[in-house]
Amino acid sequence: MIGDRSVTVFYDEVMLGHNPQVDLPYLPSRVEKRVRTILEGLDFKWSYPEHPGRLTAIMDLLKEQPIAGVQIKAGPHATYNQLARVHTSAHLDHLFSLEGQRAWLDRDTTAVSPDSIKAATSAAGNAIAAVEAVVKGECQSAFALVRPPGHHAEPVRSRGFCLFNNVAVAAAHAQAKLGCKRILIVDWDAHHGNGTQDIFWADPDVLFFDIHCAAPFYPGSGKLEDVGAGLGEGYTVNVPVPGDAGDLAFEKAFQDILIPAAERFEPDLILVSAGFDPHRNDMALNLTYDGFAVLTRMAQDIADRHCDGKLAMVLEGGYNLTALSRGVHTVLEVLAGGDVPELVECGLPEVMTAAEFHRDAFTDDD
Numbered sequence: 248m249i250g251d252r253s254v255t256v257f258y259d260e261v262m263l264g265h266n267p268q269v270d271l272p273y274l275p276s277r278v279e280k281r282v283r284t285i286l287e288g289l290d291f292k293w294s295y296p297e298h299p300g301r302l303t304a305i306m307d308l309l310k311e312q313p314i315a316g317v318q319i320k321a322g323p324h325a326t327y328n329q330l331a332r333v334h335t336s337a338h339l340d341h342l343f344s345l346e347g348q349r350a351w352l353d354r355d356t357t358a359v360s361p362d363s364i365k366a367a368t369s370a371a372g373n374a375i376a377a378v379e380a381v382v383k384g385e386c387q388s389a390f391a392l393v394r395p396p397g398h399h400a401e402p403v404r405s406r407g408f409c410l411f412n413n414v415a416v417a418a419a420h421a422q423a424k425l426g427c428k429r430i431l432i433v434d435w436d437a438h439h440g441n442g443t444q445d446i447f448w449a450d451p452d453v454l455f456f457d458i459h460c461a462a463p464f465y466p467g468s469g470k471l472e473d474v475g476a477g478l479g480e481g482y483t484v485n486v487p488v489p490g491d492a493g494d495l496a497f498e499k500a501f502q503d504i505l506i507p508a509a510e511r512f513e514p515d516l517i518l519v520s521a522g523f524d525p526h527r528n529d530m531a532l533n534l535t536y537d538g539f540a541v542l543t544r545m546a547q548d549i550a551d552r553h554c555d556g557k558l559a560m561v562l563e564g565g566y567n568l569t570a571l572s573r574g575v576h577t578v579l580e581v582l583a584g585g586d587v588p589e590l591v592e593c594g595l596p597e598v599m600t601a602a603e604f605h606r607d608a609f610t611d612d613d
């Protein structure tokens with residue numbers, strides 16, 4: 248029943264301060280030219296899609312429809328040393344030097360506004376706070392509602408709207424300070440978590456499971472054969488799937504690949520890079536809200552079985568505001584103990600379902 252389990256949401260308004268604009272002068276001009284060339288090729292008026300309204304949409308829905316068992320708190324900013332566990336000092340020094348400025352960081356549309364660095368240290372800090380809360384037993388699960396997102400950020404580079412790799416910073420903190428030995432990171436964002444993969448590529452103490460839309464979908468990495476290296480070989484698990492995959496494909500990947508991998512690994516903490524762009528009305532992968540509910544319960548079951556239910560989620564992508572806010576709300580209801588529906592084949596997006604419907608109408612096989 249909803250309210251049977253305690254959930255803490257970590258959120259701070261300071262993260263709304265990250266607000267890059269596209270119609271202001273940028274640095275360096277070489278990058279600006281490249282970005283403008285990309286934008287000119289698009290047939291709509293572009294604005295920075297990873298905008299503050301993403302978080303306010305989620306918080307507004309939570310205020311409008313509160314969930315029993317869910318409380319909201321703000322965590323502190325991440326420190327330089329906490330970030331330096333997964334990022335080079337060259338990368339951090341460069342980002343901190345941009346405080347108060349506007350700049351493009353990467354040709355793939357990652358930019359900062361004057362308050363972005365504060366927002367980014369808050370995002371990483373709230374991810375750390377979520378992990379601390381579950382490991383210390385202050386709540387059964389936690390969800391860090393943060394932006395900018397993190398899973399594309401590499402040790403040396405910001406990219407794909409991501410400045411610091413929030414989930415990796417949280418995992419490294421759990422290893423360094425909270426006594427966690429084996430951490431499972433599940434990434435169900437539609438895009439491959441290339442940054443998280445890079446950071447833990449050779450680390451046998453972090454099992455990274457990533458289901459994502461297959462290349463050439465951004466960022467183009469995450470092949471099935473990419474399994475880690477050195478001592479970390481076998482501790483990176485990539486599941487690239489086609490763009491119309493759907494709920495049942497995700498459920499099967501969790502059932503047949505993630506659960507056995509977790510069984511062998513025996514994690515003592517589980518983190519989820521929770522993106523909502525796999526929703527059928529967002530970028531790719533055709534999930535429904537029921538799909539997110541089932542995946543959440545499966546992650547929760549793994550946590551219950553191996554680590555006393557210790558489960559912390561960190562927000563990644565999600566650009567359709569309805570799918571994002573409703574998706575997060577659905578996940579929080581399940582974390583709080585809500586019931587989970589049984590999945591039925593949801594088929595392809597409306598237009599395809601309609602096509603099938605019409606075809607079925609003509610082939611009566613009863």
Ligand SMILES: [Zn+2]
Binds near residue numbers: 437522
């Ligand atoms: Zn994404």
